[in-house]
Amino acid sequence: MTITDPPQCAADQGAPPYATASGSEAHVLCTHCPGCGYNNFPPSRVCAGCMSLDVEPLRLSRQGTLYSYTTLRSGDQSVYVGYVDLPEKIRLFAELEGYAGGPPAMGSQVELACVRHAPGQARKREPVFVFRHLPGQSHGQ
Ligand SMILES: [Zn+2]
Numbered sequence: 001m002t003i004t005d006p007p008q009c010a011a012d013q014g015a016p017p018y019a020t021a022s023g024s025e026a027h028v029l030c031t032h033c034p035g036c037g038y039n040n041f042p043p044s045r046v047c048a049g050c051m052s053l054d055v056e057p058l059r060l061s062r063q064g065t066l067y068s069y070t071t072l073r074s075g076d077q078s079v080y081v082g083y084v085d086l087p088e089k090i091r092l093f094a095e096l097e098g099y100a101g102g103p104p105a106m107g108s109q110v111e112l113a114c115v116r117h118a119p120g121q122a123r124k125r126e127p128v129f130v131f132r133h134l135p136g137q138s139h140g141q
Contacts, residue, residue, distance in 0.1 A: 017029060018030075018041070018042040018043055019129065021127055024113050024114055025062075025113070025114065026062070026112050027060070028041075028059075028060045028092065028129075029043055029058065029059055030058050030060055030088065031045075032055065032056055032057075032058040033047035033050060033055050034054065035050055035052045036050040036052070037049075038050065039058060039060075039088045041060075058088070060086050061087045062111050062112045063086075063111045064086040064087070064092070064109075064112075065085050065107055066104055066105070066106060066107060066108040066110055066131075067083040067085045067091060067106070068082055069082030069096060069104050069106075071103065080096040081093065081095050082096050082104065082131070094129050096110065096130065096131050096132075096133065097113070097131070097132045098132045098133030098135070104133065108133055109133075110131035110132060110133055110134060111134055112129060112130075112131055112132075113129070113130055113131070114127050114129055114130075115127070
C-alpha cells in the first residue's frame with residue numbers, strides 16, 4: 001500500500017509518497033537533499049532548505065523518541081497522542097499505543113506501526129499510523 005494523502009500543493013505534484021505500509025509494518029518517507037543535507041517532510045520535489053530540485057527519497061527510521069504528548073479523554077476512554085523525534089531530524093505526530101500501565105514518559109522509545117481498528121469500533125477501518133511503546137526502553141537517550 002502506498003499512501004500519498006494529504007493533498008499536496010501544485011509544487012509537490014509528482015513527489016514521492018509519504019508513507020508505505022505492508023501488514024502492520026509501516027515506513028514513513030521524506031526527501032533528502034544531498035546538496036544541503038536537509039530532510040523534507042512531507043516529501044517534496046523541491047528542497048525547503050536550499051530550493052534545489054536535486055532531492056532523493058529517503059526511508060525514515062521506524063524508531064524514535066517521544067518528545068511530548070497529551071491525553072484525549074472521551075467518557076471513560078483515554079487516548080495518548082504525541083510528537084516523536086526521529087533520528088533524521090523529523091518530528092511526527094501520531095497516536096501512541098502501549099502505555100496501558102500509565103502515561104507515557106518523555107524520552108520513551110517508540111516504533112512506528114500501521115493498525116486497522118476492529119469493526120464495531122467508532123473509528124474508520126482505514127489504516128492508521130501509530131507509535132508503539134517499546135517495552136523495556138521507557139527512557140531514551
Ligand atoms: Zn537542500
